[in-house]
Amino acid sequence: xxxxxxxxxxxxxxxxxxxxxxxxxxxxxxxxxxxxxxxxxxxxxxxxxxxxxxxxxxxxxxxxxxxxxxxxxxxxxxxxxxxxxxxxxxxxxxxxxxxxxxx
Amino acid sequence: xxxxxxxxxxxxxxxxxxxxxxxxxxxxxxxxxxxxxxxxxxxxxxxxxxxxxxxxxxxxxxxxxxxxxxxxxxxxxxxxxxxxxxxxxxxxxxxxxxxxxxxxxxxxxxxxxxxxxxxxxxxxxxxxxxxxxxxxxxxxxxxxxxxxxxxxxxxxxxxxxxxxxxxxxxxxxxxxxxxxxxxxxxxxxxxxxxxxxxxxxxxxxxxxxxxxxxxxxxxxxxxxxxxxxxxxxxxxxxxxxxxxxxxxxxxxxxxxxxxxxxxxxxxxxxxxxxxxxxxxxxxxxxxxxxxxxxxxxxxxxxxxxxxxxxxxxxxxxxxxxxxxxxxxxxxxxxxxxxxxxxxxxxxxxxxxxxxxxxxxxxxxxxxxxxxxxxxxxxxxxxxxxxxxxxxxxxxxxxxxxxxxxxxxxxxxxxxxxxxxxxxxxxxxxxxxxxxxxxxxxxxxxxxxxxxxxxxxxxxxxxxxxxxxxxxxxxxxxxxxxxxxxxxxxxxxxxxxxxxxxxxxxxxxxxxxxxxxxxxxxxxxxxxxxxxxxxxxxxxxxxxxxxxxxxxxxxxxxxxxxxxxxxxxxxxxxxxxxxxxxxxxx
Ligand SMILES: Cc1cc2nc3c(=O)[nH]c(=O)nc-3n(C[C@H](O)[C@H](O)[C@H](O)COP(=O)(O)OP(=O)(O)OC[C@H]3O[C@@H](n4cnc5c(N)ncnc54)[C@H](O)[C@@H]3O)c2cc1C
Ligand code: SF4
Ligand code: SF4
Numbered sequence: 147x148x149x150x151x152x153x154x155x156x157x158x159x160x161x162x163x164x165x166x167x168x169x170x171x172x173x174x175x176x177x178x179x180x181x182x183x184x185x186x187x188x189x190x191x192x193x194x195x196x197x198x199x200x201x202x203x204x205x206x207x208x209x210x211x212x213x214x215x216x217x218x219x220x221x222x223x224x225x226x227x228x229x230x231x232x233x234x235x236x237x238x239x240x241x242x243x244x245x246x247x248x249x
Numbered sequence: 250x251x252x253x254x255x256x257x258x259x260x261x262x263x264x265x266x267x268x269x270x271x272x273x274x275x276x277x278x279x280x281x282x283x284x285x286x287x288x289x290x291x292x293x294x295x296x297x298x299x300x301x302x303x304x305x306x307x308x309x310x311x312x313x314x315x316x317x318x319x320x321x322x323x324x325x326x327x328x329x330x331x332x333x334x335x336x337x338x339x340x341x342x343x344x345x346x347x348x349x350x351x352x353x354x355x356x357x358x359x360x361x362x363x364x365x366x367x368x369x370x371x372x373x374x375x376x377x378x379x380x381x382x383x384x385x386x387x388x389x390x391x392x393x394x395x396x397x398x399x400x401x402x403x404x405x406x407x408x409x410x411x412x413x414x415x416x417x418x419x420x421x422x423x424x425x426x427x428x429x430x431x432x433x434x435x436x437x438x439x440x441x442x443x444x445x446x447x448x449x450x451x452x453x454x455x456x457x458x459x460x461x462x463x464x465x466x467x468x469x470x471x472x473x474x475x476x477x478x479x480x481x482x483x484x485x486x487x488x489x490x491x492x493x494x495x496x497x498x499x500x501x502x503x504x505x506x507x508x509x510x511x512x513x514x515x516x517x518x519x520x521x522x523x524x525x526x527x528x529x530x531x532x533x534x535x536x537x538x539x540x541x542x543x544x545x546x547x548x549x550x551x552x553x554x555x556x557x558x559x560x561x562x563x564x565x566x567x568x569x570x571x572x573x574x575x576x577x578x579x580x581x582x583x584x585x586x587x588x589x590x591x592x593x594x595x596x597x598x599x600x601x602x603x604x605x606x607x608x609x610x611x612x613x614x615x616x617x618x619x620x621x622x623x624x625x626x627x628x629x630x631x632x633x634x635x636x637x638x639x640x641x642x643x644x645x646x647x648x649x650x651x652x653x654x655x656x657x658x659x660x661x662x663x664x665x666x667x668x669x670x671x672x673x674x675x676x677x678x679x680x681x682x683x684x685x686x687x688x689x690x691x692x693x694x695x696x697x698x699x700x701x702x703x704x705x706x707x708x709x710x711x712x713x714x715x716x717x718x719x720x721x722x723x724x725x726x727x728x729x730x731x732x733x734x735x736x737x738x739x740x741x742x743x744x745x746x747x748x749x750x751x752x753x754x755x756x757x758x759x760x761x762x763x764x765x766x767x768x769x770x771x772x773x774x775x776x777x778x779x780x781x782x783x784x785x786x787x788x789x790x791x792x793x794x795x796x797x798x799x800x801x802x803x804x805x806x807x808x809x810x811x812x813x814x815x816x817x818x819x820x821x822x823x824x825x826x827x828x829x830x831x832x833x834x
Pocket of ligand 2: 168
């Protein structure tokens with residue numbers, strides 16, 4: 147369970163560093179770097195905060211991950227959770243911040 | 250250590266340690282009611298720090314239509330086999346609905362039916378979108394003028410003298426600086442403690458645990474060292490969670506009515522009972538009997554239910570949704586495997602924490618506790634943390650209004666002898682506090698100084714988790730232990746405490762790791778003393794002593810502890826009945 151940051155996409159805004167509840171992300175040469183990958187709680191705060199969808203969320207192999215990566219893009223109050231599966235397929239689930247959980 | 254190590258001094262009316270749920274709501278209450286100056290010291294950033302980082306799935310503690318606060322008290326009391334403080338449960342429950350309404354006002358989305366009534370889930374829950382609960386709360390706090398927020402400041406020590414608190418000391422994670430904060434009242438709201446035991450996923454995903462790995466029990470450790478009384482650490486909390494992702498199970502169990510079944514398809518939950526601890530115990534037992542793995546029976550739910558589950562999990566535990574999609578084993582086709590987590594100390598779920606009076610003041614004068622760090626009031630959850638933040642804030646307001654009155658009276662008679670004495674004693678206190686703060690800062694400097702240590706904080710953490718797992722009832726021993734094992738655990742934790750004193754750090758983040766380890770070791774030491782103090786088995790799995798496998802009515806008492814002259818003393822206290830409770834000794 148951890149995150150990977152796409153250096154090409156990162157614009158160095160610092161928002162992921164601000165929200166991480168474990169202060170795990172640092173800036174190096176103007177870009178965000180995951181300093182402590184094994185310390186990630188998997189809360190996805192940074193993933194949701196990134197304005198350019200540069201942060202990918204993945205499951206470690208020890209908890210059943212097989213290489214799929216999840217990123218978030220935002221459209222107002224809608225969060226698009228994009229899952230790039232290891233077999234090349236893409237799945238997107240949209241969640242509206244204005245609507246409640248059904249359960 | 251570089252020569253630039255700075256000391257920043259701050260004086261305020263109220264210091265709040267930990268800007269999580271309870272801390273933020275206390276700050277909001279104080280700033281709405283008064284002109285007092287308020288400082289929040291938060292080790293991360295209040296926007297997403299603490300338990301609420303990923304979001305919550307429901308309001309677990311709400312007084313639904315047709316119920317009264319006393320019903321809540323009765324439920325929590327039964328679930329904890331009587332070891333609760335009814336005064337704390339009742340006063341929290343009386344505020345659940347009011348704090349919920351306030352959060353809705355601030356922007357929290359709550360599900361309503363066509364008549365505008367909240368939609369309930371079971372008897373005590375209401376449905377929300379809790380994904381942005383913390384940012385909503387944080388924004389409200391940031392808008393208050395009299396609240397100063399120190400983000401990335403980790404507090405390590407309470408400044409106390411003769412049983413009264415005067416402030417706290419900490420360090421910055423951003424630069425080489427220490428903070429000495431003096432305050433008239435202090436609220437500790439640092440949450441509970443995770444990472445004491447070897448976790449479910451000890452490798453790469455070691456932090457994929459239920460409780461935030463960044464809540465390391467700092468508030469407990471600081472209180473223990475300052476001589477505050479603690480209660481019920483032995484009522485550990487073990488969560489029943491989705492395997493690997495450690496995501497909550499309540500959403501599935503209550504949302505789509507899934508039952509707990511073993512690998513033979515037998516519904517075992519009825520066999521062991523339905524209290525929180527029995528649900529865990531049943532799962533452990535079924536595995537021991539060779540009937541594992543255990544599951545929540547979701548197969549057969551329809552596509553709409555499935556989709557709602559996928560979305561609900563994105564709002565609180567996104568790894569579970571990723572897992573479903575990644576493996577292609579959707580909950581409608583495949584039951585969800587469940588397991589018990591490693592044990593945590595968390596006063597929001599069980600009763601572990603500071604021993605407080607009805608106003609949430611601890612046994613140290615001027616020091617209050619709210620949320621997961623405060624004991625006696627299990628199953629208070631997110632609304633309970635808010636309610637306790639509010640209750641503590643109100644008590645602080647009353648204390649400071651009282652202080653102001655006394656000092657005005659003193660000012661009226663300046664020539665009076667007693668006021669001269671008061672001035673000289675307050676000078677003495679100031680000096681004493683200065684010395685204590687200096688010692689703590691010196692300790693930071695020593696850890697940061699250029700010296701060799703045989704081990705790293707990470708290595709000692711692993712050693713601690715192994716000791717707790719094997720000798721103090723972790724996952725690998727099915728949460729069970731005996732007296733001999735506890736004694737060994739105690740000795741081994743002592744050895745690790747000694748090794749921790751030699752640790753070195755190269756930067757402020759490593760200094761944080763050293764303190765987090767020390768905090769956990771101090772909490773482990775108290776936890777072991779509490780487990781040894783309750784010579785019975787009151788809650789299966791939570792406290793399962795194989796030398797005393799039955800419940801013993803002589804232990805229908807609180808097991809409390811206090812550090813006196815460097816030694817932990819166990820105090821068995823009588824159960825507090827209705828009414829309010831004041832500290833007497
Ligand atoms: C994963 C998860 C899911 C949950 N889901 C639900 C739910 O669906 N419904 C529900 O009702 N309840 C839920 N709860 C329970 C509820 O969220 C908590 O009980 C409540 O938020 C606790 O509030 P708190 O203020 O005590 O702790 P927190 O909100 O965790 O705040 C503690 C704060 O203290 C800071 N801190 C710690 N140490 C220091 C230090 N030394 N110096 C400075 N700052 C420090 C931390 O960074 C943190 O910000 C959930 C809890 C968890 C962990
Ligand atoms: S997922 Fe959470 S814990 Fe992990 S890096 Fe992002 S913000 Fe930090
Ligand atoms: S939030 Fe995204 S763009 Fe901003 S610093 Fe982090 S990774 Fe880079």
